[in-house]
Each structure stands twice: as C-alpha cells, then as structure tokens.
Amino acid sequence: MEQCEKLCRACADACRKCADECRSMSSTASQTAQQCADACRACAEECEKHDDEMCKKCAEECRKCEAECRKIAA
Numbered sequence: 641m642e643q644c645e646k647l648c649r650a651c652a653d654a655c656r657k658c659a660d661e662c663r664s665m666s667s668t669a670s671q672t673a674q675q676c677a678d679a680c681r682a683c684a685e686e687c688e689k690h691d692d693e694m695c696k697k698c699a700e701e702c703r704k705c706e707a708e709c710r711k712i713a714a
Contacts, residue, residue, distance in 0.1 A: 677709035
C-alpha cells in the first residue's frame with residue numbers, strides 16, 4: 641500500500657498543477673495535461689491492484705481524469 645499512497649499523492653499534485661495551468665490558459669497546459677494523464681494512469685493501475693473500496697473509487701476517478709487530460713493534451 642505504500643506505493644499506492646505515493647502514487648496517489650503524486651497524482652493529486654499533478655492534477656492540481658494541471659488545473660492551475662488550464663485555468664490560467666498557460667502555454668504549457670497541454671504538456672502538463674499529458675503529465676497529469678500519465679500520473680493518473682499510474683495511480684489507477686496501482687489502485688486497481690487493491691480490494692480496498694477507497695482504492696477502487698480512486699482508480700475509477702483517475703481513469704476519468706486520465707481520459708480528460710488526454711483530450712487536453714491532444
């Protein structure tokens with residue numbers, strides 16, 4: 641579970657950074673969105689390994705966020 645917690649924190653940080661850059665219409669928003677999508681994917685993959693209800697919900701939300709960030713990055 642330690643790896644799961646690390647990836648969740650990294651994912652949350654990436655999501656915050658992406659949201660801030662998108663909100664400010666930064667010229668690097670698409671690059672940050674790609675990084676966020678990658679962080680969400682990694683977090684979801686790790687969370688999907690666990691039977692914990694919170695991990696399942698986290699993985700579900702990360703998959704949604706990953707899909708939206710990939711749209712922004714495209």
